[in-house]
Amino acid sequence: MQNLWLIPALPFLGFLINGVFGRKLPKAVINIVAVLSVLLSFAWVVKVFMTAGDLGATPITEHYFTWIKSGEFQVGWDFSVDKLTMIMLFIVTGIGSLIHIYATGYMAHEEGYYRFFAYLNLFMFFMLDLVLAANYLILFVGWEGVGLCSYLLIGFYFLKKSATTAGNKAFIVNRIGDFGFSLAIFLIVVNFGTLDFSTVFQAAPGKPTETLTAIALLLLVGAAGKSAQIPLYVWLPDAMEGPTPVSALIHAATMVTAGVYMCARSAAIFTHAPIAMETVAIIGLATAVFAATIGLAQNDIKKVFAYSTVSQLGYMFLGVGVGAFSAGIWHLMTHAFFKALLFLGAGSVIHACHGEQDMRHMGGLKKYAPWTCLTLACASLAISGFPFTSGYFSKDAILSAAYGHAPWMYWVGVITAGMTAFYVWRAFWMTFWGEYKGHGHPHESPPSMLGPLVVLAILSIIGGFMFNVPRILENMFPIAEGAENMTLTYISVAFGLGGIALSYYMYVVNLGLPEKIATSFSGLYNLVYNKYFVDEIYDATVVNPMIEGSRAVLWRGMDQSVIDGIVNGVGTESRGVGGILKLLQSGNIRSYATWVVIGSVALILVMGAMEGAAK
């Protein structure tokens, strides 16, 4: 017994303490409760890892209680740990701890301090439940829970209209995905009679391809919602309204990767549904290139990184879609390192510039915030796929797998890699090089924020060859045979370096050039700058018809006419009938008595007649 339940239970305890008593507690105590609960959880993960033995051969499964029992169908509250879960546990608790520490510095002067940490701990609880789950329903509980926490934290500054709207948007768009996911779960129940991963995956090869394709495609709908893939990616850029540590933890490192994790977990279903796999790959690739182009022209530092996240998630789906599940998970891990770092660094930059997020009002920060500059450089190198940084290994694994699947996917991926390098370094140069163009005096962040940055920077650089995920997961996801094609690697590295060089040329050497390009290709530039007007298209085609339809049909048609009509009609009719009947109540006792007499005489006559008829 490894007591796996402790891993999510500890953050939940932190949530209870901070959530219930936080208002009265001093900040120091809130810090200790919030950070310690996650650190202890991390420690327990380490302990499980040390004592569990070979997880590849024998996954640990623990059954706590039976949740649902209905005839043959049974769902237990089961946790299970294999190597894939172990990697996820390390990512979630490790990066979670770092971001909690960072947040104690970043949020120090904010209102609702205890509320923030209570939500953050609650998020950790649900996320750990999600990765530990041993069946789809427990996974779904965590899945919905992280969505709830995401909503709460995006709308953390709830006095700001844009923040609450963004929270609603995230929640509603996720509902669409979760609807698909729940349909997939129903299909699994119908076809497999159980939700337990082990049973389902063992039985999966024997099922008809059509069934598996339907299940896999519906799972993909869920994953696309949670992991911000086309067409449901629109909520993630808006989610940047939340505090920056939230963006780093939930909307970059952990929650948004849940879709990738779920697809990798369901590999047994996906591998037997080639059409679904192809769809995953194409959606991933399309999202990667689409979001990357939008990222090229954004000026809000967090928006750049948000589109970058969407794009990198697209890479992970590409990896999963071409069958390189372990490469997808590898990229998930390295992305968690460098994207969390990018966001935390962006938070540090925003902190330095007194809340400014527009990169055009930054610049020259390398002098004022050297540590932030250095760590962000590490992250930017990693995401650009600079040789031997973490991103280099994972991206290369995905791209070579894509080449093995279909060469054109490789080429699109490589071009995207070039764009990625360009926009990340564009953000870097605009922020740290040149002259400071903002207001006030920028200043370096406190040590509680810089510490996590340094740790993540080290991980971003060495995380790739330190944790060779495909080797770790070898017995779950066999590594595709085939000679290492170094040419492919050279090409993708060249594209990355080219992107860096181009951004250096455009944003450091020849500063007027971006402006000139923007004016000479103003149509294209406006299209990209306005994110292809996707939000506007969704508003026009889905959101507004929905609102108008609800108003006309559901509100005025159904609610006001039919439902109110029935209720009010019954009332009016009763009143009318009563108005007639009340005339009987004359108040005249003698008339009542007359009725009584007439009634009794009539009764006697009837009874007499019946007596006569009976004889």
Place this chain on the structure above:
Amino acid sequence: MPDALQVLNNGVPISWYLMLSAVLFVLGVAGFLFRRNIITVFMCIELMLNAVNLSFVAFANAHKQVSGQIFVFFVMVVAAAEAAVGLAIILTVFKNRATLNIDEIDSLKN
């Protein structure tokens, strides 16, 4: 020579008693319907009750069963209680309205 009780028991057929009872009851009903004075109406109610009492004892005697007579006692008790409460109500009504006309006491109408 038969004594008076025997004459009553055997000489008078039950239909006579019942006819008398019916006549009394109809008189009570007619009085209730056509008189306006509350006291009169009240007395008519008593008349109806006693008409019923009469048929009770007549049947009890005819069938040699005591339950009819027991019923009569119950009716008497109820009539006494009703008289006590009813007269009190009539007194109060008269005090407040200065009338005993039953047609004017109709504030519960509609």
